[in-house]
Amino acid sequence: MRKQPDKVDIVYVARLAGVSPATVSRAINHPDLVSPATRKRIDTAIRKSGYIRNRAAQAMHGKRSGxxxxxxxxxxxxxxxxxxxxxxxxxxxxxxxxxxxxxxxxxxxxxxxxxxxxxxxxxxxxxxxxxxxxxxxxxxxxxxxxxxxxxxxxxxxxxxxxxxDNFEAGQLAAQHIVVLGHRRVGLVFPPTEGNDRARDRLNAARQTLFEAGVTIRDEWCGETPYSVSQSKKICTEILSLPRSERPTALLCGNDIIAQGAVYAALRLGVSVPQELSVVGIGDFAGSADMEPALTTVRIPxxxxxxxxxxxxxxxxxxxxxxxxxxxxxxxxxxxxxxxxxxxxx
Amino acid sequence: MRKQPDKVDIVYVARLAGVSPATVSRAINHPDLVSPATRKRIDTAIRKSGYIRNRAAQAMHGKRSGxxxxxxxxxxxxxxxxxxxxxxxxxxxxxxxxxxxxxxxxxxxxxxxxxxxxxxxxxxxxxxxxxxxxxxxxxxxxxxxxxxxxxxxxxxxxxxxxxxDNFEAGQLAAQHIVVLGHRRVGLVFPPTEGNDRARDRLNAARQTLFEAGVTIRDEWCGETPYSVSQSKKICTEILSLPRSERPTALLCGNDIIAQGAVYAALRLGVSVPQELSVVGIGDFAGSADMEPALTTVRIPxxxxxxxxxxxxxxxxxxxxxxxxxxxxxxxxxxxxxxxxxxxxx
DNA sequence: AATAGTATTGCAAACGTTTTCATAAATGGT
DNA sequence: ACCATTTATGAAAACGTTTGCAATACTATT
Structure with a gap:
C-alpha cells in the first residue's frame, strides 16, 4: 500500500499528474480545453488518489452549489x-x-x-x-x-x-355529488388555518353545493387532521345518526380523510356506495386499489x-x-x- | 430606501458596524468573546443588512457543512x-x-x-x-x-x-400463523435481489414454517414489487384457485403487499379472516385503520x-x-x- | 504608580477551488 | 524560414469565512 496522503485535494492530484492545479480544474470542468494526453494522466491520477471534488469550495466561487x-x-x-x-x-x-x-x-x-x-x-x-x-x-x-x-x-x-387549481378540485367533487342526485351532503375537512389547499377546496365545495340548493347540516360536517384513524373516528360519529338523519354523501378534504370515512362506514355496516357515497380529493397511491375503490379528484x-x-x-x-x-x-x-x-x- | 449593496458579506457587515470581519465572525460563532457593546452593534448591522452567513465558506475551513x-x-x-x-x-x-x-x-x-x-x-x-x-x-x-x-x-x-431484526420479524409473523393452526400457507414477497430486509424476512418465514411442518406450495406463492395494485393482482390469481386448493393464510413481505392481499380477498368475496388470514410486516401508517385492521409485525x-x-x-x-x-x-x-x-x- | 494579568480587537494566513491573464509551444500560410 | 494564429499550460488573484497570533486597552493587585 502506498503511503496515504493525509489530504487529497486538487493540488495533490496535480502533483501526482505532474501538472498545475489549474489544469486539473480544467480537465474536470472543461475537458475540451486540455490536451488528450494530459487529460488521461490527470484521470488516472484522480482515480489513483480517490479524489472527490469539494463543492463547498466550488460554491465559493459563485459557481452553483448544486x-x-x-x-x-x-x-x-x-x-x-x-x-x-x-x-x-x-x-x-x-x-x-x-x-x-x-x-x-x-x-x-x-x-x-x-x-x-x-x-x-x-x-x-x-x-x-x-x-x-x-x-x-x-x-x-x-x-x-x-x-x-x-x-x-x-x-x-x-x-x-x-x-x-384546488378550487376546481373542490368544485369537481361537489358537482359529481350533485349530479348523482344527492341532497344531503356532509363535509369532512382538515383545519384550513395556514392550509390554502384545504381552504380553496372547502370554499368551492360549499359554494357549488349551495348553488345547487343542497342541504348541508352542521352535524354532518367534521374537522380532522390528515389521519385515517382520526377521520374514521369523527365519521363514525356522523354515521351513527339514525338512518333518516344521516347524509347520503360525504365529501372529504383529501383521500386520507375519505379512506377513514369508508372504513368507518364499513365498520358500522353502512354499505358503500348503496347507503353512503364517499368522494375524496388527491388520488393518493392506494386509493385506486382499496376495496371499494375510492372515487376521488386526481391531483397529479x-x-x-x-x-x-x-x-x-x-x-x-x-x-x-x-x-x-x-x-x-x-x-x-x-x-x-x-x-x-x-x-x- | 438606502442604496442596496450588491453583495452583503461578512466584511460589509463589519464595515457597517465599524469593526473588523474577524470580530463579526466571533460575534456569530463565539459571542462570549466579544464585548456586549460591540455585539449589539454587530447584531443590528446584521439585521439591517439582511446578512445570511455562507456555510459553503465555513465548510471550507474544515468546519462542518451542517x-x-x-x-x-x-x-x-x-x-x-x-x-x-x-x-x-x-x-x-x-x-x-x-x-x-x-x-x-x-x-x-x-x-x-x-x-x-x-x-x-x-x-x-x-x-x-x-x-x-x-x-x-x-x-x-x-x-x-x-x-x-x-x-x-x-x-x-x-x-x-x-x-x-428482519429475521425476527419474519419469524414472528410465521409463528403467529403456525400457532393459529394454519397448515396451508402462501408467501407473497418482493424480489429479494439487493433487498436484504426482504431476504431476511423470507428466509425466516420459510424456516419457521418448515420446522413446523407447514405445507408451502409454489402456486400459493408470489413475487411482487411494493405496490398495492400489483400485489392485488397476483393475490387475485392465488385466491382464484378452487376453495379446497387455496391456502388458508397469506404471509406477506410487507404491509403494502398485505393490503393488496386483503383487497384481493374482499374483491373475490373471500372473507377475511374467516376463510383467509393475512399477515403483513411493517405496520405502516394506515394499516391499523383499514377495515378489517391488518395484523402485522411492527417495525418501529x-x-x-x-x-x-x-x-x-x-x-x-x-x-x-x-x-x-x-x-x-x-x-x-x-x-x-x-x-x-x-x-x- | 508600576506591574501583571485579562478582556477585546485586528491582521493576515489559510481553506480548496476557479478563472483571468500571460506565456510558451505548436501549427499553418506564405 | 518567417509571422500570425491557435492551442495548451501555469501563476496568481479571488471567493467568504475562521482562527492563531499579536497588539492594545482595560482591571486588579501591590
Missing part, C-alpha cells in the same frame, strides 16, 4: 412523498441534489428553514402552497434565488407556481413534482432569478366505486 | 416517509439539514449518490439496509465520514447499524429514524468517525383483525 431546497409541511401520511420523489428524480438527472426541510404547517418555522437553506446557498427553492409569511417571500426575493411554489395553482399568485402529484423540478432547473441554468410563470395542471374526476346515486326510498 | 446525507431506496409508496420524517426532525433540532438521495434499489447508483453526497462534504451519511457494494462501504471508510445503516439490525454488520420506523439521527449527530459532534455501534430495536406482533384460526371443515 443543491435545491425543497420545503414540505410534513413527510408523515405520505401525502407529499410522491411529489418529493418526482421532484428529486427530475433534478437529480440534472446533477442537483435535494436539500429537504419540513415545517409542520407552521408559517413561522417555514421562514426559519428558508433561512437555513439560504445559508447553504441553495440554487433554488420550492415550497408547498401559496400561503406564506411576508418575511418568507421577502427574503427569497431579496436573495434573488429562483423560487417556486408547488401543489397549488392561482392566476394571481405573486410568486411562480405550478400545481392544480408526480407531474407536479416533475414539472416543478424541470422549471426550477431551467430558471437556475438560465440564470434567471426573476422568472415568473404560472402553470396549471388539470385535475380530473376519477369515478370509481365509492359513489352512486342515493337510494330512493 | 448537512447529513440520507439515502433511501425510494420515496414512493410511503414506505420510508416515516423514517425520513423522524430522522429529519431529530437532526434539525441539532442544526443539521438533510441532503436527500434515492437509488431505486440499485446498488450501483447507490455508490454514485454516495459520491455525490461526499462532494457536498456531508458530515455524516445514513443508508438503508445492510446490503451495499464494496465500493460504497470502501469510499465511506476512506473518507472517514461517520456512517450508519438503518432499518436493519445484524449482530455482525461491518458497519454501524440501527434497526430491527419513527424510533429507528430518531435513534439514527441522534447517534449520527453524536458521532459527528464527538468527531468520532470510527464509532461503531449496533442497536437493535424490538419488533412486535400487532394482532388485529385479519388473522384467525383456520375454519374447521
Amino acid at each position: 443543491t435545491i431546497g425543497l420545503i414540505v409541511p410534513t413527510m408523515n401520511y405520505a401525502i407529499f412523498a410522491e411529489v418529493v420523489q418526482a421532484f428529486n428524480d427530475e433534478i437529480s438527472n440534472h446533477g442537483f441534489t435535494v436539500l429537504l426541510a419540513t415545517h409542520g404547517y407552521d408559517l413561522g418555522s417555514e421562514y426559519l428553514v428558508i433561512r437555513k437553506l439560504l445559508e447553504h446557498r441553495v440554487d433554488g427553492v420550492a415550497l408547498v402552497g401559496l400561503n406564506h409569511s411576508q418575511d418568507s417571500i421577502g427574503i427569497l426575493g431579496k436573495q434573488r434565488v429562483p423560487s417556486l411554489t408547488i401543489w397549488n395553482y392561482s392566476a394571481d399568485s405573486p410568486i411562480s407556481c405550478i400545481g392544480a 402529484a408526480r407531474r407536479i413534482g416533475t414539472a416543478a423540478g424541470r422549471r426550477l432547473v431551467k430558471a437556475i441554468t438560465d440564470a434567471d432569478p426573476d422568472f415568473i410563470l404560472r402553470e396549471r395542471l388539470d385535475v380530473e374526476l376519477m369515478m370509481r366505486a365509492t359513489t352512486a346515486q342515493p337510494r330512493q326510498d | 448537512t447529513i446525507g440520507l439515502i433511501v431506496p425510494t420515496m414512493n409508496y410511503a414506505i420510508f416517509a416515516e423514517v425520513v420524517q423522524a430522522f429529519n426532525d431529530e437532526i434539525s433540532n441539532h442544526g443539521f439539514t438533510v441532503l436527500l438521495a434515492t437509488h431505486g434499489y440499485d446498488l450501483g447508483s447507490e455508490y454514485l449518490v454516495i459520491r455525490k453526497l461526499l462532494e457536498h462534504r456531508v458530515d455524516g451519511v445514513a443508508l438503508v439496509g445492510l446490503n451495499h457494494s464494496q465500493d460504497s462501504i470502501g469510499i465511506l471508510g476512506k473518507q472517514r465520514v461517520p456512517s450508519l445503516t438503518i432499518w436493519n439490525y445484524s449482530a455482525d454488520s461491518p458497519i454501524s447499524c440501527i434497526g430491527a 420506523a419513527r424510533r429507528i429514524g430518531t435513534a439514527a439521527g441522534r447517534r449520527l449527530v453524536k458521532a459527528i459532534t464527538d468527531a468520532d468517525p470510527d464509532f461503531i455501534l449496533r442497536e437493535r430495536l424490538d419488533v412486535e406482533l400487532m394482532m388485529r383483525a385479519t388473522t384467525a384460526q383456520p375454519r374447521q371443515d
